[in-house]
Amino acid sequence: MEFPAGLKYTKEHEWLKIDGNTAYIGITDFAQSELGELVYIEVETVGETLEKEAVFGTVEAVKTTSELFMPVSGKILEFNPELNEAEGDNPAIINEDPYDKGWIVKIELTNLEELNDLMDAEAYTKLVS
Amino acid sequence: MSVTTLKETALTPKHIALGAKMASFAGYNMPISYKGIKDEHACVRTNVGVFDVSHMGEFIVKGKNAAALIQQVTSNNVNKLNIGDAQYSCLPNHDGGIVDDLLVYRLAEDNCAEGEQAFMLVVNASNIEKDWNWIKQHNEAYDATMINISDQTGLLAIQGPNTTAVLQSLTDVDLAGLKYYTFTKGTFAGIENVLISATGYTGSGGFELYVDNTKLAQLWDAIFEAGKSADIQPIGLGARDTLRLEMGYCLYGNDINDTTSPIEAGLGWITKTKKGDFNSCEIFKAQRAEGITKKLVAFKLDGRRVPRHGYTIEDTNGNVIGKVTSGTQSPSLDIPIGLGYVNKLFSSENTVLMIVFGKKKLAAKVVKLPFYKV
Numbered sequence: 001m002e003f004p005a006g007l008k009y010t011k012e013h014e015w016l017k018i019d020g021n022t023a024y025i026g027i028t029d030f031a032q033s034e035l036g037e038l039v040y041i042e043v044e045t046v047g048e049t050l051e052k053e054a055v056f057g058t059v060e061a062v063k064t065t066s067e068l069f070m071p072v073s074g075k076i077l078e079f080n081p082e083l084n085e086a087e088g089d090n091p092a093i094i095n096e097d098p099y100d101k102g103w104i105v106k107i108e109l110t111n112l113e114e115l116n117d118l119m120d121a122e123a124y125t126k127l128v129s
Numbered sequence: 130m131s132v133t134t135l136k137e138t139a140l141t142p143k144h145i146a147l148g149a150k151m152a153s154f155a156g157y158n159m160p161i162s163y164k165g166i167k168d169e170h171a172c173v174r175t176n177v178g179v180f181d182v183s184h185m186g187e188f189i190v191k192g193k194n195a196a197a198l199i200q201q202v203t204s205n206n207v208n209k210l211n212i213g214d215a216q217y218s219c220l221p222n223h224d225g226g227i228v229d230d231l232l233v234y235r236l237a238e239d240n241c242a243e244g245e246q247a248f249m250l251v252v253n254a255s256n257i258e259k260d261w262n263w264i265k266q267h268n269e270a271y272d273a274t275m276i277n278i279s280d281q282t283g284l285l286a287i288q289g290p291n292t293t294a295v296l297q298s299l300t301d302v303d304l305a306g307l308k309y310y311t312f313t314k315g316t317f318a319g320i321e322n323v324l325i326s327a328t329g330y331t332g333s334g335g336f337e338l339y340v341d342n343t344k345l346a347q348l349w350d351a352i353f354e355a356g357k358s359a360d361i362q363p364i365g366l367g368a369r370d371t372l373r374l375e376m377g378y379c380l381y382g383n384d385i386n387d388t389t390s391p392i393e394a395g396l397g398w399i400t401k402t403k404k405g406d407f408n409s410c411e412i413f414k415a416q417r418a419e420g421i422t423k424k425l426v427a428f429k430l431d432g433r434r435v436p437r438h439g440y441t442i443e444d445t446n447g448n449v450i451g452k453v454t455s456g457t458q459s460p461s462l463d464i465p466i467g468l469g470y471v472n473k474l475f476s477s478e479n480t481v482l483m484i485v486f487g488k489k490k491l492a493a494k495v496v497k498l499p500f501y502k503v
Binding site: 033036037039040042058060062063064065085 | 150161162165166167367370371433434435437457458460465486
């Protein structure tokens with residue numbers, strides 16, 4: 001199982017790839033493996049500004065449902081079109097490539113200080129091993 | 130601090146070596162999936178797959194009053210069974226609920242004295258102790274011999290349309306000639322005394338093989354060797370659940386429990402209220418005569434969200450009318466499906482139900498079972 005250095009991680013098994021004042025958010029290799037095959041990703045919060053820990057979407061796997069929480073506060077700029085039901089409709093891409101093609105949303109960060117609360121790859125690896 | 134050690138089947142090391150995702154189920158460390166639920170599901174629907182379900186419980190009940198005891202504690206009519214027949218049934222409690230659902234096998238009488246009969250009851254792993262105590266308590270009046278053989282009995286389910294073709298090379302028993310819900314004992318893969326049962330929990334046909342635990346690994350290996358060219362695959366409990374749900378088979382703990390009646394659950398066909406007295410017989414008779422207030426229904430979702438156990442069901446006016454008991458994304462149909470109890474007024478085909486997903490409600494439509502016709 002892979003946890004790329006350079007990403008930030010949460011105990012809810014999400015990752016952030018930070019780029020200036022924006023970030024991509026997805027779920028970790030551990031999370032996709034625990035959930036199993038994903039069948040639907042719902043994000044209806046594009047355009048909304050959400051507080052840290054607010055629910056921004058839902059992932060449906062064959063066996064289970066899991067909510068997606070904001071790792072930090074921010075505005076939802078984009079929902080990955082490859083996952084979106086109206087476009088790519090390919091949630092399985094998260095199982096195949098959780099850190100690159102499988103990103104879920106892009107956000108604008110509204111409180112950069114919150115980034116300090118996130119884990120690095122080393123700390124996250126310890127959490128899941 | 131107490132440490133709970135998970136029980137293992139004789140095959141647990143094999144599942145781990147195969148890379149299965151393992152999880153605790155009814156106190157056992159069981160394989161949930163190997164390659165993935167969708168692949169495994171498709172393998173059973175179109176080809177052949179093998180489940181290790183050795184966690185299931187088995188009781189032998191024999192003696193002069195064995196049939197009378199089973200008649201008292203189960204809802205189906207055990208007197209209809211000939212030697213070599215299996216029967217789906219349930220153990221009602223005294224309040225019209227269900228202690229467990231089970232299979233009843235009428236065994237040959239070769240180990241019995243004159244006038245005695247022998248049965249095997251196969252129960253859910255999570256209920257072994259509860260069922261044992263329940264039947265034992267009723268046995269005081271019957272004095273049948275009860276033996277719990279759960280720990281020494283292994284069980285493989287080999288399911289799918291190509292099962293007979295793969296397994297026939299391993300036995301002289303004519304598998305194609307074994308009718309649904311019948312069984313025989315025979316030599317299988319060189320192992321004597323294997324109980325070969327034409328039953329299953331998938332709807333795709335196949336057999337269940339009961340074998341002494343010490344021979345379970347040998348049986349598993351022989352089946353995989355015989356099925357190699359057919360690309361036989363191991364199947365986990367994840368696909369077992371999606372396969373049974375597509376057929377609308379009840380899962381104890383989800384769709385039926387101590388508070389649901391078999392009449393409400395659509396199990397009226399195993400509730401033989403005319404057979405003579407049995408636990409809760411009068412309650413079921415009254416439910417038949419006066420009607421029931423809630424009913425287990427099957428429904429399909431229009432949206433993409435997947436219904437889960439415990440979600441609320443409302444009518445189109447926002448009134449709460451029931452609860453989801455099972456739900457999944459159907460791998461065969463690629464749509465969300467579910468079962469749930471609703472007020473009987475909302476149980477007829479094509480009725481629109483609203484399933485509550487947190488803040489959101491999605492329409493579902495009541496459908497007939499099975500969801501998927503094999």
